[in-house]
Amino acid sequence: MLTGECICALQSGERGTIKPKANFDADQDAAALKKAIEGLGTNEKIVIEILTTRSSAQRQLICKAYEKATSRTLVKDLKGDTSGDFEELLVALITPPAEYDCHEVMRAMKVTFLNEFCLEHHLSYLTSPETKKQLTAALESEVSGDYSKALLLLALGKRDESTTVDVNKAREDAKALYNAGEKKWGTDEAKFIEILCKKSIPHLRQTLIEYKNISGKTLQQSIEGEMSGDLENLLVAVVKCVKSVPGYFAELLHESMKGGGTDESTLNRIMVSRSEIDLLDIRAEFKKLYEHSLLSAIQVRNWIFNF
Incomplete structure (x- = not known):
């Protein structure tokens, strides 16, 4: 489980493989795409070359230039000339990130809500207010219980964003987690949700260390032993992303x-x-x-x- 605001705190372009193209010309790229798409068959090499070597912001400018030049949307033309996984990839490339996030989350919920690889992956770093609003409404209507509480906390961005770490407080939280799980009969899931979905990432990294010292097990091992199903998968994903x-x-x-x-x-x-x-x-x-x-x-x- 990744949290763009709270876990990775990386800005676009810092460690990405795609950078904005120098001497970028949206009209020129739009004209090249028009030529590649029109006629008999699609020149896939040109389409791939352009769409995978421009930044997302540049691709949005290309879409606008394409529509201005053709009176058609690029997404509609690509859907008409390509198919399958290739079409899905091209559409993803030209869709604004916030819109794409929302689309993928909603698609996951319609197909199977237990598709953790899709739903949980996107919940973690949604930043668009409109996306969060739509997602929150959908979650409240689709799920309930502890899993719903954890998802909503992550979707609403309730995590502490401080970067300082108090070792004593991290040790206290590690003890609280140990007492809520390994040390008691039954599991206090609410305590795990409160700490793992709200505390800052630097704090949680130290908490993982303190937990291992107290329990002799990793927190992931304890979660896997104490919980099951969707909530287990979600909290394990949080722990994995806290680590890396x-x-x-x-x-x-x-x-x-x-x-x-x-x-x-x-x-x-x-x-x-x-x-x-x-x-x-x-x-x-x-x-x-x-x-x-x-x-x-x-x-x-x-x-x-x-x-």
């Missing part, structure tokens, strides 16, 4: 590509949404965790399923 945001996304990418098929939606979503934020760090973590590059993993999957 790039590591969390590297794991999601690996999960999306392992086994008998590829979860293209998760793969596309993470690659697009993190491309201007921290994809360089995600790539490094992927290589460290799985001893091969993210690029090679994607290439292998494409080779297997196109063979």
Whole structure:
């Protein structure tokens, strides 16, 4: 579970693989896309070259220039000339980030609310007020109980944003978590939600250390042993991101590509949404965790399923 405002605190472009193109000309790119799309077949090479080497803000300017030149929207033309996972990826690239976040969250809830890879991934860093409003209303109508409380806290951005760490307070919270779980019969889920969904990330990093000293187990191990289902998955995701945001996304990418098929939606979503934020760090973590590059993993999957 990532929180853009509260967990990663990264600004667009700091560790991304896509940077704004120098000497950018939206009208020129729009004209090139028009030529690539019109006629018999689509020049996919040109479309890919343009849309994957411009920043999100530049892509929005291209969309406006394209509509001005053709009286059609670029998204409609791309949907008409492409299909499947390729279409989904292109549409994601030209959709404004806040709108894309909202669309993906709502889609996850309609398809299956238990799709943690989609719903929880997006809940964590929504910044648009209108997106939060829509999401909050949807959550309140769809879920209940502790899982709902945790999701709403994350969606509404209730996390403390301070950067200072008081070791004694972190130790107190570690003891509170231990007393709410490992030390008692039954589990006080509310205490876990209160601390993990509201305390600052630097504070939680220290709390994880103190918890291991007190319990002899990691907090993730305790959550996995004390809870189950959606709430367990959500709080484990929070803990993973407290430890390493790039590591969390590297794991999601690996999960999306392992086994008998590829979860293209998760793969596309993470690659697009993190491309201007921290994809360089995600790539490094992927290589460290799985001893091969993210690029090679994607290439292998494409080779297997196109063979």
